[in-house]
Amino acid sequence: MSHMEDVLDVYQQPADPRRPLVCLDETSLQLIGEVRTPRPVRRGRPARYDSEYIRHGTANLFLAFAPLTGQRVVKVTERRCRGDFARFVRDLVDGPYAEAERIVLVMDQLNTHATTSLYEAFPPREARRIACRLEIHHTPKHGSWLNMAEIELSVLRRDLPERIARRDTLDRHVAAWQQRRNTRGVGADWRFTTKDARIKLRKLYPTTEP
Structure with missing residues (x-):
């Protein structure tokens, strides 16, 4: 409960450019190719795809929202090991949020989602520099629904073609999706509060004796 209420309280804080709220999540995708060339839509006939496919490995998507x-x-990566996570976070700290005092990071x-990953990827001085720019708030175990980045990943997955065979093709689709969403400035208006949780999720709270 403590992790849940902590995250919900973070979501109620007003926007502050010096301490931007950023939600981070990741997901893996299979790279799948066609055995036979799909037939496009024709008048009176739907598009047709063969049920067979060829596996071309996997890719990972890191998303910060x-x-x-x-x-x-x-960011599309081949893997999602500690080093990949560390480099993605470093790119956030030194890139779009370079002017921020600290990033309020929900994940x-x-x-792998820990400052220890920074120390495995970078020299101690660099790892400490990055870690000091982060204010980390973890969602509870089995409570990933509290992470708004998970919602964005769901939107992204629905927008991608059902089958993508090549990493460079995935890169292009992801970059185009990111640009469209950012240009429109699609945000999220989170309204579920700690007060709501104590009412609607009261059965999840431990019982205390008077």
């Missing part, structure tokens, strides 16, 4: 400003950063409790 700023719900109050409607901006997001997506789940995946074992």
Whole structure:
């Protein structure tokens, strides 16, 4: 409950350019190619795809979403190890949020989502520099629905073609999606509060004796 209420309280804080709210999440995708060339839509006939496909490995998507400003950063990587996470966070700190005092970072409790990953990827001085720019808030275990980046990843997955065979093709689709969403400034208006949680989720709270 403590993690949930902590995140919900963070979501109620007003926008502050010096301390931007950023939600981070990641997901993996299979790269899948066609065995036979799909037939496009024709008058009186729908598009037709063969049920067979060829696997071309996997790719990982890191996504950082700023719900109050409607901006997001997506990066495609081959893996999602500690080093990949660390480099993505460093790019946020030194890139779009270089002027921020600290990034208020919300993410789940995946074992790579910790400042220890920075120390495995960078020399101690660099790792400490990055870590000092972060204010980390973890969602509870089995409570990833509290992470608004998960919502954005769901939107992205629905927008991608059902089958993508090549990494460079995925890169292009992701970059185009990011640009469209950022240009429109699509944010999120989170309204579920700690007060709501104590009423609607009261059965999840431990029982205390008077």
